[in-house]
Amino acid sequence: MHFWKQFRAKACSVSLAGATKDDVLRELVTNLVEGGSLAGALSDKAFVALVEREKMATTGVGQNVAIPHVRVPGLTQTAAALSLHRAGLPWGSVDDEPVHLVFTVLRPERAGEHHDPEQHLEMMRWIARLSRSSDFRSFALQARTRTELVDLLKEMSSV
Amino acid sequence: MRCEGRQADGRSILSLMTLGAAHGAELELEAEGEGAQDLIQALIQLFAGGFSELD
Numbered sequence: 001m002h003f004w005k006q007f008r009a010k011a012c013s014v015s016l017a018g019a020t021k022d023d024v025l026r027e028l029v030t031n032l033v034e035g036g037s038l039a040g041a042l043s044d045k046a047f048v049a050l051v052e053r054e055k056m057a058t059t060g061v062g063q064n065v066a067i068p069h070v071r072v073p074g075l076t077q078t079a080a081a082l083s084l085h086r087a088g089l090p091w092g093s094v095d096d097e098p099v100h101l102v103f104t105v106l107r108p109e110r111a112g113e114h115h116d117p118e119q120h121l122e123m124m125r126w127i128a129r130l131s132r133s134s135d136f137r138s139f140a141l142q143a144r145t146r147t148e149l150v151d152l153l154k155e156m157s158s159v
Numbered sequence: 160m161r162c163e164g165r166q167a168d169g170r171s172i173l174s175l176m177t178l179g180a181a182h183g184a185e186l187e188l189e190a191e192g193e194g195a196q197d198l199i200q201a202l203i204q205l206f207a208g209g210f211s212e213l214d
Contacts, residue, residue: 061172094172121179128176 003123004153006080011035012146016085016102024089025050025068028081028104037079038106046072046079046106060093064141065131069105069124077114078123079106082149084140101140103127129159161187 011032018024029047032038038046049070053059059068072079081104088098105124108115130136136156143149160169162184168174169188180186190198 061176063173065173067176117181121181125177125179128173132173132177 002157003126004150004157006078006123007082007150007153008035008037009146009150011037011079011081012149013081013083014086014143014146014149016083016089018085018089021054021089021091022051024085024102025054028068028083028102031083032079032081032104032106035081037081038075042072042074045074046070049106050104054092058092058094060091060097060099061128061131062093062095062097063131063137064088064093064097064100065103065137066091066093066099066101067103067105067127067131069103069107071109072106073109075106075108076112077108078120080104080123082140082153084143084149101131101137103131126157126159130156133159161189 012035013027013031016024016027018027026047029038029043029050032046033040033043049072050068053068053070060066083102083104085100085102088100091099093099105127107120111117130153133156136152136159139152140149143152160167160175160178162178162180165178167178188199188202
């Protein structure tokens, strides 16, 4: 299982700074674009999809983790990032706790050469298992660089 | 809740995510304790109604 390879260090962050959920969603999209995981032309569509998703129901799954996961029209392969908000942000999470760790996952609308929905579902299962692991959460919170975040994902690729 | 031999705690969204239940997957629900019957009935209604996400 090499799902960690979907996470480019440059698209990740250990210094999310937004003070509102919308600010942070914008930051996440910008980082994906700057990290080369998302075409700049799709950034507005990605942002709108993320905002709409939060309106439907919170992606704050508890234990200080949020997993915003949306389909983006025009996207041909998954764009993913793990990001850290040290101060923590209210996210309307199921346990009312602030969010420190954000797994952002943008996926294509349908299957294609670079997108296998079954593999995608497996990746989401892996992300859920990581999020449930207190070891993972505590190491991720201690990461000093985004490379350390990706190294951690690699280390825990068989969780 | 069970799916293809995997089991999850229905009270935890993260636990449910680990089921990897795709659209159309077959789920088995089990509840115990006070109100278990009512809970299962309510869930049956939710599934039947497509969780209000289907027209």
